[in-house]
Amino acid sequence: MLLIVGVVAIAGALVTLVVALSAGAGQTTGVARSLELIEKSVNHQEVSKSDLPLMDRIVLPALARTRSLAAKLSPNGTQDGLTKRLDLAGNPGTWTAERIMGAKGAALIVFALIGFVLGGLSVRGLLFAVIGAALGFFLPDLLLMNAGQKRQEELRLGLADALDMLTVCVEAGQGFDAALMQVAKSTTGPIAGEFARVLSEIQIGKSRGEAFSSLAKRTSVTEAKTFVSALVQADRLGLPIGAVLREQSNQMRLVRRQRAEEKAQKVPVKILFPMLLFIFPALFIVIIGPGAIRIVDTFSGGGL
Template structure:
């Protein structure tokens, strides 16, 4: 027993000595003291050297996963799909947390997740493969549908707010403000997509773009016909040197006319839209209330007559 303990002790001492020698050899070539501190200060901190626990959840898990699934979505997408995503992002207002690359990654991730869910739902059979294919297709096109829906809602908000913003812009210009100052006033005083688009136009003008180029970029970022007409009129007035105030007044009158015509068209669609709810829900209830008591009396009369 004593010999066994002696052997174990000698082995432990040998392992400790080897560990110490290796540690000294590994650190022999490194600087120490003040030189090491200066070296750490001068060395730029790389993002990859940051501890994973110090990074937010988005940088630790979500972004690497989207980067891996982006290649899968890119292989399944037709040529030019990323340019189409950029166009839809412009219509949706370019949400700060999303880009075309991240949406492609989301498409690939949704494809894999919903395909797995469909396979688990259908089981290990032919129906499971069918459900997996359907789920994968839904997951692949789901981000496109959500982005398209966001773009449509934003364009509708821009269409509703453009007339009021144009009225304010006209009043500011006719009151004596410069056109750029009037744009800034409208961007500060209003909310919604119109304020954001006007603020972006001002930012592009400040970084060196001409007024015509900035407004032409606005026309490319929208699908609203009234906005395109307004931009076209402003660009022509800027090129020909026409007074901005009269152009804005004419565009404001035209915008109010278009808005009134659109409201009348929506009002004419109301009878058609309420027809089917009336047939499905209101008329059956009326028939029950009106005809129900008479039907009960008829049934009682025939039953008594049969007796």
């Protein structure tokens, strides 16, 4: 009996081993299995639509359809221009040139419908729809341009202080890359992000000149372009970086003072029209009003 039980147990173990080997024979193991899991792409048909977020279920497919409409109405090179303006704006959020094109098409449709509803079923409504479509089509461009101008102005205001700190760090004995990292950590605003990006590009293998040249392409600030040109030239010729930074810092401070004086000279011209339209009429009423009332009363009394 014990012999029969042992034979049955051995046979069961062999059958279990064969089944396990045959089940895993067609599957990869080890590193190959890990790579297969990494490279496997998710098929959206395998995922229930209710499991996807709202952005993936509704917004992105709608933007994909309106993007084709905007692409047909836009000239060649529009996406390259949008990419440039996104760089100037600091690439806000997760927006890309494709999403902005989709937003342009969606705004075109929405504003056209609003214009048609306001104008009614008539020629006027058709005219309002055309005007609304034009406004909606160019509205994302205007918003993106406004964001880029604000960011470039912030970069211009922070560049002088960042350059002073960079000069002090280099003259104190720090290396140029360490000084850049110190400035990126200690300052805030767009200039800190740009210096951090330059450091990241240097760390992944770009030369210092190439990294700063990319910075010059991402900005429209004249002072930043001049600073980058001086650094690239000093790097090519082997000039001492401390002396170059000191000269650029002095020049930046001079330009900053000249810009402040220019804005101060524009103040009288800017306040002229508000004074003529709002302040002078009130002064005339306060000063001349009582005298005018007395003159009217005098003449009216004399006439009686």
